[in-house]
Amino acid sequence: MRSLKYTIYATFGLAIIVVVLGSYTRLTEAGLGCPDWPGCYGFLTVPDTLDEQKIAYASFPDSILEREKAWNEMVHRYVAGTLGILVLLINLWCWRYSSAPKLLPFCLLCVVSGQALLGMLTVTLQLMPLVVMGHLLGGFTTLSLLFLLVLRFHRLPNPSCVLSSSFSSSLFLLSVITFGVVFFQIALGGWVASNYAAVVCTQLPICEANWQQDFQWSAFELIQPTHDSYQFGVLNYEQRVSIHVVHRIGAIVTAFFVGLLAWRLWQYRRRESIWLIVMLLLQVGLGVSNVLLHIPVGIAVGHNLGGAFLLLSVLRINVLLSCWRARVDYRYQDMSWPRRHSL
Numbered sequence: 241m242r243s244l245k246y247t248i249y250a251t252f253g254l255a256i257i258v259v260v261l262g263s264y265t266r267l268t269e270a271g272l273g274c275p276d277w278p279g280c281y282g283f284l285t286v287p288d289t290l291d292e293q294k295i296a297y298a299s300f301p302d303s304i305l306e307r308e309k310a311w312n313e314m315v316h317r318y319v320a321g322t323l324g325i326l327v328l329l330i331n332l333w334c335w336r337y338s339s340a341p342k343l344l345p346f347c348l349l350c351v352v353s354g355q356a357l358l359g360m361l362t363v364t365l366q367l368m369p370l371v372v373m374g375h376l377l378g379g380f381t382t383l384s385l386l387f388l389l390v391l392r393f394h395r396l397p398n399p400s401c402v403l404s405s406s407f408s409s410s411l412f413l414l415s416v417i418t419f420g421v422v423f424f425q426i427a428l429g430g431w432v433a434s435n436y437a438a439v440v441c442t443q444l445p446i447c448e449a450n451w452q453q454d455f456q457w458s459a460f461e462l463i464q465p466t467h468d469s470y471q472f473g474v475l476n477y478e479q480r481v482s483i484h485v486v487h488r489i490g491a492i493v494t495a496f497f498v499g500l501l502a503w504r505l506w507q508y509r510r511r512e513s514i515w516l517i518v519m520l521l522l523q524v525g526l527g528v529s530n531v532l533l534h535i536p537v538g539i540a541v542g543h544n545l546g547g548a549f550l551l552l553s554v555l556r557i558n559v560l561l562s563c564w565r566a567r568v569d570y571r572y573q574d575m576s577w578p579r580r581h582s583l
């Protein structure tokens with residue numbers, strides 16, 4: 241079991257790297273650095289020699305080989321493929337041990353398999369926004385499931401004081417709602433990125449454009465008209481402004497719910513409360529920096545990673561509260577507290 245535990249830890253760390261590389265690939269416009277999948281111009285690596293490049297140009301005459309972008313894409317694929325192999329290994333290991341979880345690793349394997357399909361469709365459908373956003377959400381879902389597996393092998397902390405049953409239920413409901421709000425905000429961020437709407441508003445707090453008058457709900461139609469390529473976006477200026485504005489309003493709503501959850505947690509688990517506040521302030525700071533500095537790659541990648549850590553922080557609060565609620569139920573039934581929450 242110890243080997244399984246360390247494999248899960250390593251896989252979780254690799255998943256974080258995959259999220260970073262995916263964000264970097266998208267921000268450097270390397271999503272179509274290789275016009276085919278899973279290889280690159282028909283090769284397992286980026287064509288290097290003159291002969292390989294001649295074959296690449298002959299096979300894909302409509303594509304321009306940019307080696308830096310192609311390597312960005314291929315490194316992401318290599319690391320993501322390694323992650324898939326480790327997830328398969330975790331599943332085989334879990335089925336070997338009777339005490340190991342079965343459902344959670346299987347769900348993880350299904351999500352990773354779906355991610356491979358979405359990765360292929362990202363290329364073959366030329367960065368269709370719905371596919372790109374789905375690929376982003378799939379990555380965050382993979383990270384969340386792996387984090388649940390990590391928590392499965394950790395002893396969760398006891399509450400600093402006994403929660404009442406009613407207070408525990410209301411706090412848990414708030415944490416669930418907050419998790420949903422954060423996840424939806426990440427989806428909005430993915431829609432902003434996939435439609436190239438990040439740079440249309442350069443002023444704070446909402447947007448310098450007359451967005452109230454020009455707002456268009458058509459910007460949120462998931463199925464867009466067919467185009468040869470969706471790179472650099474196909475929506476008009478007003479539609480992109482509408483997407484950006486909704487993302488900013490969503491950030492305000494997210495900050496409210498995360499702040500409310502941190503405030504409610506303060507008297508019971510100050511460490512988790514402080515961590516939530518830190519993650520929230522970091523995300524707000526990175527978001528503002530993106531606007532003021534016009535989306536520098538490093539800060540934009542950090543904003544994407546910060547969203548992942550904020551989501552995982554709220555997810556951990558949900559797991560903790562579900563454990564504590566179970567312990568309250570055990571106490572009312574005059575039973576011993578369970579030593580570990582089963583995931």
